[in-house]
Amino acid sequence: MFLKQLSLINFKNHSEFEAKFSEKINCFVGNNGIGKTNLLDAIHYLSFCKSFFTAIDSQNIKHNEGFFVIQGFFDKVGEQSEVYCGIKRNQKKIFKKNKKEYDRLSEHIGQFPLVMISPSDSDLINDSSEARRKFLDGIISQYDKVYLDKLISYNQVLKQRNALLKHFYETRSFDSETLEIWDEQLVMYGRSILEIRIEFLKQFIPLFNSYYKFISESKEEVAIHYENSLGEKDYKTGLLTTLARDRAVNYTTVGPHKDDLDFKLNNFSLKKYASQGQQKSFLLALKLAQFEFIKNQKNTKPLLLLDDVYDKLDEARFTKLLEMVSSDKFGQVFITDTHADRMNELLNQKKIEHRIFMVDNNLINSLTEPSH
Template sequence: MYLEKLSLTNFKNYEDARYSFGKQVNVIVGPNGSGKTNLLDAVYFLALSKSAFQNQDAFSILHDADYFMLDGIFEEHEYSNHPARVQITISVQRGQRKVLMADKKPYERFSEHIGRFPVVLIAPNDTDLVREHSEERRQFFDGVLSQMDAEYLQNYLMYQQILKQRNSLLKLFADRNQVDNDMLDTYDYPLLDLGQKIHDRRKKFVEEFMPGFREHYAYLSDGREEVFIVYESEVSNPGFAEEFRHFRRRDTVLQRTTMGVHKDDYVFLIDNGSGQQVPLKKFGSQGQQKTFVIALKLAQFDSLEAEKGVKPILLLDDIFDKLDDRRISKLIQQMDEGAFGQIFITDARPERTRELLNTVQADVRFFEIGQ
C-alpha cells in the first residue's frame, strides 16, 4: 500500500501543487517555512481525514481562500496480481461540513475510512507524549487502536457523544438546581457499558503492545535500560459503577463527568539502574525520552502492519535535526533492511540527507519545494 499521487489546492501554504511519489523513500527538502511539514500533513490528512497538527479543519485552509481540497491516488494491493488504485478526495469549505470521498463516492461515515490507509507519524513534538498531560497519551493510544479496530473506534465515538450529552445535561441541572436521576440513568447505563468495553480493549492492547515496544527501545538504546508502560484506569476498580453513580452530585456541581475512561492515563516508566521503575517524565534524559517515543511509534507501525497485513506509510518530520547520530544510524539500518514500506522524510539540509541515505539500497526520490 502506498500513495502514488497527491494534489493540493489551497491547503495551508499550497495554492496549487501536484506530486507523484515513489513506493519507497521520498525526501522532501527545502528551507524552513517552505511547507515541508505541511506536505506531510496533507498525506496524513488523506489517510486519516484530519490534520496531525490542527484541531480544526478550517485552520488548514490557505489564508484568504474559501476552501481546500486534497486529492490522492492510493495503491492498496501493490503486491497482488490485480493492484487496486483508489482515489481519495477531501474538501473543506468554510462554514460547511467536510466532504470525504473514495472514487468520487462519499463515505456514509467518516469512520469507515479510518484504518484503510494506515499511517504513522514521527515528529519533533512527539516528546509531548512524555512531558504533557494524560490527554496526549490517550489520544496517541486511541489513534493507534482506531486505525486497528473498527469496533473500538465506534465504541469510542459513541462514548464521546454520550459523554458530551451527559455533560450538557449536568449543566442544565446545575442551572435549575435540581437533578433528575431517572434521566441521568438513560445516559449512565450506556456510558458505563461502553466505558467497560473501551477499558478492556485498552488494557488488552497495552499487554500486546509492550513486548514489541520494549524490543524497539532496546534496539535503539543498545539495551542500556528497561522501559515500561502502565495503563491506569478508574474503571479497573470492581466497584467503579457504584462509585460513578455515587458522585452524581459532585458532577452536577462541577458541570462535567468527573469519572470514566476519558480520565485514563498511560504511565511511562524507566529503570533507574537500581531496579526501580521511575517516571520517565521526571527522571529520563532528553535522549531517553526521544528514544521512548520513537520506540512507541515503531511499535505502532508493527501493530498496524500485523493487524492490517500491509506496511503503514511512515512520515518522518525533521527527525535528523532532533536525533543523535547513533539513533539516526539505527533508523537508517532498519530502512535498508526493508522494515518499512513507503517513507516520507523532511529535511532543511538536502546535502545531509543525501549523505545519510546514499548507502540505502531502496529507491530514494528527492522533492525540492520552496525554491
C-alpha cells in the same frame, strides 16, 4: 500499500503541489518554515480525514483563499484508489474514495494506515492525559472498527450526561431516573472500551520494549502502566461514588475519558527523571511499535512519516533509523530534512531507492528520479 501521487490546491502555504512518489523513501528538503511538514500533513489527511496538527479544518485553507483540495492516488496490492478531501470556508468537509462520498468519516479510518513521527510527539510525555489517550485510541481505531464506533458512542453519551449535570446545577434540580439512562449507556460502552485498551496493551508493550532496547542499546528498564481513573471500582459503582463531585463540577470525573498511561524508566517517572536522549528513544520506540502493531493487525505496511527527525537524533541514531525503515520490514516512507545533499548521500551510500523533492518558496522540484 503506497501513495503513488499527491495533488494539493490552497493547502496551508501551498497554492499548488503535485508529485509522483517512490515506493520506498521520499524526502521533502529545504529551509525551515517553507512548508515541508505541511506536505506530510496533507498525506495524514488522506489517512485520517483530518490534520495531524490542527483540529479546525478551515485553518488549513491558504490565507485569502476560499477552499483547499487534497487528492491522493494509492496502490494497495494492485488495487488503485483515489482519495479526495475538499473544504470550502463555512461549509461541510467533503471526503470521497473513488468519487463516492462517505456518510460517516469513521468508515475511512484504517483503510490506508499511517504512522507519523514528529517533534510534537514530546506532547505524549509533557502534556495532559488527553494526548496519551488520543495516541492509544488512534492506534486501536485503525484496526478495530467496533472500538471506534463504541468510542464515538461513548463520547456522545458523555456529552449528554455532562449537559444534564450542568442543567441540574443551573436549575437546582435533580432527576435520578434520567441520569440513570445515560449512566447505563456510559457503563456499557465504557466497560468495553477499557477491556479493549487493556488487551491492546498486553500485545503492544512487548513490541515497545523490544524497540526501546534496539534504539537505546542500553539495559534500562522501561514500562507503560494503564492508570484507571476508577481504581479498583466497577464503572457503575464509580459513577455512584463520584456523583456528588460530578454534580459540583458539572461534568463526569471518572471513566475511560479520564484514564491515562504512565511512562516509566527504571521505575521512575519518564517526564521527571529521564534525560532528553532517553525521552527521544522512548518516543521513537512507541511510534515504531505502533507501526509494527498496525502492520501485524492489518497485514499491510502503514505509510511512515518522519518529520524533522534528523535534527532530533544524533547522526548515529538517525543512520540506524534510516537503515531500519529502508528494510523490507517497512514500506513507503516520507521524510522532511533541511539538507538535500546530506539525505542524498546517506541514501545513495545505503543504495536505497528514493526520491528527493526540494521545497522552496512554494515551488517543489524533484531532484532525483527513482533509483533502481
